[in-house]
Amino acid sequence: MHNVFPIFFHLWFCFLSELNLCEAILHRPSIMISARYATYLTGESVFLECQITLDFTIHGYKFFKNNVEVRGGTEASTVNKYRIRTAKRSDSGSYTCLYWISDARGRQESDISLPVSLSIIDQPSTPSLSVKPQQTLYFEGETVTLECEHPVVNSQISYHFYKDSTKVHSYLDSTKSEYHISSLSTKDSGTYNCEYLVLGHQRTIPSGKSMQQTIAVTALSTSPLLKFLPSYITFINGENLTMECEAPTPVHVTIHRFYKDGEELKGPSSHRGIYMLQNVTKEDQAEYTCMYWSPKSDREIPSNQSPINELYIIDANRFSSRIVLYLAQSIFPSILTIFPLPVEEKQAQTMMLPPPCLTVGMVGSG
Numbered sequence: 346m347h348n349v350f351p352i353f354f355h356l357w358f359c360f361l362s363e364l365n366l367c368e369a370i371l372h373r374p375s376i377m378i379s380a381r382y383a384t385y386l387t388g389e390s391v392f393l394e395c396q397i398t399l400d401f402t403i404h405g406y407k408f409f410k411n412n413v414e415v416r417g418g419t420e421a422s423t424v425n426k427y428r429i430r431t432a433k434r435s436d437s438g439s440y441t442c443l444y445w446i447s448d449a450r451g452r453q454e455s456d457i458s459l460p461v462s463l464s465i466i467d468q469p470s471t472p473s474l475s476v477k478p479q480q481t482l483y484f485e486g487e488t489v490t491l492e493c494e495h496p497v498v499n500s501q502i503s504y505h506f507y508k509d510s511t512k513v514h515s516y517l518d519s520t521k522s523e524y525h526i527s528s529l530s531t532k533d534s535g536t537y538n539c540e541y542l543v544l545g546h547q548r549t550i551p552s553g554k555s556m557q558q559t560i561a562v563t564a565l566s567t568s569p570l571l572k573f574l575p576s577y578i579t580f581i582n583g584e585n586l587t588m589e590c591e592a593p594t595p596v597h598v599t600i601h602r603f604y605k606d607g608e609e610l611k612g613p614s615s616h617r618g619i620y621m622l623q624n625v626t627k628e629d630q631a632e633y634t635c636m637y638w639s640p641k642s643d644r645e646i647p648s649n650q651s652p653i654n655e656l657y658i659i660d661a662n663r664f665s666s667r668i669v670l671y672l673a674q675s676i677f678p679s680i681l682t683i684f685p686l687p688v689e690e691k692q693a694q695t696m697m698l699p700p701p702c703l704t705v706g707m708v709g710s711g
């Protein structure tokens with residue numbers, strides 16, 4: 346109340362002197378938006394307040410939008426607030442105010458306040474979450490991209506991605522709205538949605554969350570076994586060999602594939618899990634694996650790779666060393682455990698061999 350006296354003194358002075366100085370003496374008010382921000386969403390209500398630092402009797406206020414008075418009449422004009430009940434985009438603009446007092450000479454108006462700028466923007470539209478590529482079922486190791494799609498917003502944006510309602514990823518970027526999962530695991534199965542926040546208006550305006558998208562990730566099928574038939578570890582130049590890719594039993598297999606040192610081998614029956622090598626050479630010495638695919642929920646799910654089966658090829662001139670082994674087997678049957686061979690194969694081989702004494706002679710001459 347200590348501020349009252351100087352004002353009254355000024356008014357009294359004006360009245361006495363009858364000089365036209367009162368407009369200059371009535372201090373310029375300031376206009377404030379009730380919140381600390383100047384951007385509102387359509388539908389929100391906005392309060393503008395015409396403020397004077399000094400405390401004395403004011404008879405009325407005027408508010409202007411883009412220099413046009415926005416509140417006519419006198420009824421509510423004694424209140425220093427201007428309220429926009431339901432903001433529309435057209436309410437955006439530059440707002441100013443003034444106050445007036447009545448004295449013996451009539452109405453005395455203050456200077457117009459400095460303007461305040463009000464922006465009304467639409468509530469950001471709800472985004473939609475797209476999953477690329479879209480699959481009913483994903484398998485481990487696949488790549489997926491979630492994109493939070495929405496109309497262009499001329500502001501800085503931050504994105505939030507949620508999995509089962511928990512935030513899993515968020516970042517600040519106005520140009521890219523993607524969340525990339527480069528190698529899916531079964532733990533990534535869940536329902537996802539996203540949201541973006543419009544920034545840069547002294548307030549953060551959330552878009553609301555998108556509809557949910559489900560991602561289901563399945564593990565790869567149990568690995569098959571790759572067998573060599575006959576089941577030798579080493580083969581001799583010129584021999585034939587069949588590889589079999591054996592899936593664990595009750596699986597429906599659509600296709601098998603064989604790999605030699607990581608590169609796919611194509612043979613007439615390879616898709617059925619059989620691959621034949623005829624007349625093997627050193628070139629065939631490699632690490633072999635196989636895989637199979639089986640259908641699940643309209644997709645072909647790959648298996649894990651079979652354990653590696655290593656193929657060794659020995660030269661014909663070392664042929665004798667294996668013969669010696671066969672001979673030795675009859676003397677020391679325990680050696681069989683080192684090179685286990687199917688009985689029928691052993692017999693077949695033995696029958697093809699020259700007589701034992703001649704073989705020994707070959708070893709000596711070789």
Ligand SMILES: *[C@@H]1O[C@H](CO)[C@@H](O)[C@H](O)[C@H]1NC(C)=O
Nearest residue numbers: 582583584585586622623624
């Ligand atoms: C390998 O297979 C081919 C074709 O079936 C056959 O002609 C050849 O005799 C076989 N070789 C051996 C060493 O069994």
Ligand SMILES: *[C@@H]1O[C@H](CO)[C@@H](O)[C@H](O)[C@H]1NC(C)=O
Nearest residue numbers: 582583584623624625626627
């Ligand atoms: C097996 O390979 C050897 C040596 O490369 C060749 O001389 C022979 O003709 C081949 N035999 C067959 C049946 O392909």
